[in-house]
Amino acid sequence: MQSATVEAVSANRRQFYDRLTPKAMAPLWEVLKGLVPEQPKSKFAAHVWKYAEARPLLMEAGSLLTAEEAERRVLVLENPAMPGGSRITATMYSGYQLIMPGEIAPAHRHTASALRMVLEGNGGYTAVAGEKTTMQRGDLVITPAMSWHDHGQEEHKPVIWVDGLDLHMVNFYEAAFMDHGNDKTQILAKPEGFSTSEFGSGLGPMNPYSPFGQTSPIFNYSYSRSRPALMQIAAASLADPHVAHALRYINPLDGGWAMPTIATWLTHAPKGFETRALRSTDGRTIVVLEGEITLEIDGKTFTAGESDVAGIPSWMWTKIRASKDAVFFTFSDRAAQEKLGIFREERR
Numbered sequence: 001m002q003s004a005t006v007e008a009v010s011a012n013r014r015q016f017y018d019r020l021t022p023k024a025m026a027p028l029w030e031v032l033k034g035l036v037p038e039q040p041k042s043k044f045a046a047h048v049w050k051y052a053e054a055r056p057l058l059m060e061a062g063s064l065l066t067a068e069e070a071e072r073r074v075l076v077l078e079n080p081a082m083p084g085g086s087r088i089t090a091t092m093y094s095g096y097q098l099i100m101p102g103e104i105a106p107a108h109r110h111t112a113s114a115l116r117m118v119l120e121g122n123g124g125y126t127a128v129a130g131e132k133t134t135m136q137r138g139d140l141v142i143t144p145a146m147s148w149h150d151h152g153q154e155e156h157k158p159v160i161w162v163d164g165l166d167l168h169m170v171n172f173y174e175a176a177f178m179d180h181g182n183d184k185t186q187i188l189a190k191p192e193g194f195s196t197s198e199f200g201s202g203l204g205p206m207n208p209y210s211p212f213g214q215t216s217p218i219f220n221y222s223y224s225r226s227r228p229a230l231m232q233i234a235a236a237s238l239a240d241p242h243v244a245h246a247l248r249y250i251n252p253l254d255g256g257w258a259m260p261t262i263a264t265w266l267t268h269a270p271k272g273f274e275t276r277a278l279r280s281t282d283g284r285t286i287v288v289l290e291g292e293i294t295l296e297i298d299g300k301t302f303t304a305g306e307s308d309v310a311g312i313p314s315w316m317w318t319k320i321r322a323s324k325d326a327v328f329f330t331f332s333d334r335a336a337q338e339k340l341g342i343f344r345e346e347r348r
C-alpha cells in the first residue's frame, strides 16, 4: 500500500534524524525552503507610531527617572510583530529620546553607529569625539561607531529626538563592544562647528584624512541647510514618480552614504503627490518633519503626521501620498545591503 510505504519511509527517516541530533547534525532537505525563500517574507509588521501618543508617555518617563539614571531615557519603538525585540525593522533599533532641562546623558561609546533626528527643543546638544553640536528640529546628527558621545541641554524645555541605531546588525555578527567614560561629559577639544568648517562647506583639509573611517566626518547635517537645498531642487525639477523629490545625506570624502551601514535621505512630496508602488529589500523608518503622509504598505493604509514615525519592513509594496505638503526623513539598512551586494528594489 502506498500510504504504508510513505509512513515506513518517514519513520525510517525520523529514526535517522534522531541519530543525527546528538551528533549536532541535521538534514538540510527538511529546512531548505525556509532557509532560502524564493523572496523576502518579513517577520515584521508595518506600523506608525503617533507622536501625540508617545510624547505624554515620554514626559511621564521623564518624571520617573533621570536621563543619567537611565543612561539613555528612551521609549523604544517596538515592532508590533516582535514585542521585546527592541527593533523597529529587522536590523534597526529606534526610539524617542528625552532630555529634560539641565540633564546629562553620560558619555559612552559602542560599536553600533547611531543617528538622531531632532524633533523638539532647539538647544539640546550632542558632543561627539570632543566636539559639541547644538541640535535644532530637523537636524540629522550622527555618532560614528566607537566614537564617544554624550548629550545634554541648556534649555528650559524638554529636548526630544528620534534615535536610529544599527545595533541588531552589529549584534548579528556578535561584534558589539561598549565603554563608559570616566567623566559624564567629554572634554571639548574643538570649537562648535569645526567639523562643518573642515569638511562640510565644499572644502577639505589640505592633508586629507578620515577621522571616522568609513563614516562621514560631518556629524550635524543641519536642517537649516538641507531643507532649502531640497526645496530648491524640488521647485526646479521633475519628481521621481516612485520617490518624489529626495536628496541623500552623503559622506563628502567619498560621495557614499553618510554612514557605512545606515542609509539616510530627506524627501519632499508636494500636497496631493502620490508615489507609484515600490518595494525594496531594506527595512525603512520614516520620520515626518512637515505636513502629513498616507502610506499604503502591502494593502494597509496608515497616516503619519508631524513627528510620527513609520516602519516599513523589507519587500512590502509601498505607496506614499502627501495629504499636505510634506517633508520626511528616512533611514534604512540599505547602505549595508549595498556593500554586501544584496540590495534590490522593484518599481511598478
Ligand code: 1HN
Binding pocket: 072, 074, 093, 097, 105, 110, 114, 149, 151, 163, 165, 167
Ligand atoms: C545609545 O547610545 C543612545 O547615545 C540611544 O543616545 C539609544 C540604544 C541602545 C544602545 C545605545 C544614545 C541607544 C544607545
